[in-house]
Amino acid sequence: MTHIQTTSEPAIILVSPQMGENIGAAARVMANFGLTDLRIINPRDGWPNSKADTMSAGAFDWGVYARVYDTLEEGIADLTYVLATTARPRGMEKPVFNVDQGIGALVSRPNVGIGVMFGAEKMGLLNEEVTLADAILTYPVDRSFSSLNLAQAVGVFAHAWAARDNAVTPEEFAGVGDVARRDELMRMFEHFEEELDRAGFFFPEEKRPVMTQNIRSALIRAQWTRQEVQTFRGAIKALAVGRGKARVQRED
Known part of the structure; x- marks a missing residue:
């Protein structure tokens, strides 16, 4: 049936x-x-x-x-x-x-x-x-x-x-728009956490799971739209590129 x-x-x-x-x-x-x-x-x-x-x-x-x-x-x-x-x-x-x-x-x-x-x-x-x-x-x-x-x-x-x-x-x-799917949020989390890792944020290492959990809980609570996810990922990328430029300038 x-x-x-x-x-x-x-x-x-x-x-x-x-x-x-x-x-x-x-x-x-x-x-x-x-x-x-x-x-x-x-x-x-x-x-x-x-x-x-x-x-x-x-x-x-x-x-x-x-x-x-x-x-x-x-x-x-x-x-x-x-x-x-x-x-x-x-x-x-x-x-x-x-x-x-x-x-x-x-x-x-x-x-x-x-x-x-x-x-x-x-x-x-x-x-x-x-x-x-x-x-x-x-x-x-x-x-x-x-x-x-x-x-x-x-x-x-x-x-x-x-x-x-x-x-x-x-x-x-009430009035929630085009909400982001979980796979889109997961890619955003991973992108953000990767840059945080490069910046040395997850220290000491044994606190990484709790820190990651707190970050994800806070971000999920915001009820992201797909456009907001795209904007935030663009902001992460801009900060990462800017940090790279600053590093090059210091080395010069």
């Missing part, structure tokens, strides 16, 4: 899932609520996975389309807005949405790539993975027992998406 998607829908992104059964169960609940875009990042037990097929109860035949990527950056490259599901405080300056607010943030961006990330069964999303998200999505779970099975976590979101008439659109999304 071929399922035809008639509206913009979020990608469900499973980051480093461990068990094929959980992937299959996630696909099943996606199909229950009309979601089809499943992205699997670096699955521990490989893909295709017979246990996932069995647990899916036919969801892949129904129309859930699974794509596998080696890295999270590749898996979200075409998206413009991504939520990270986590119950743990991260110490990041990112918007934190409840379910209605998170759904509202997604539906406020029609006809563009949107997605929701779910972490591995054992530990959830890593900080460097959450860094690549625009905002954090939390569920009203009991804080003394907040761990959800991966498929359950997907199911909570999938149900909320299907019932999205109650979604609350955050005010900050």
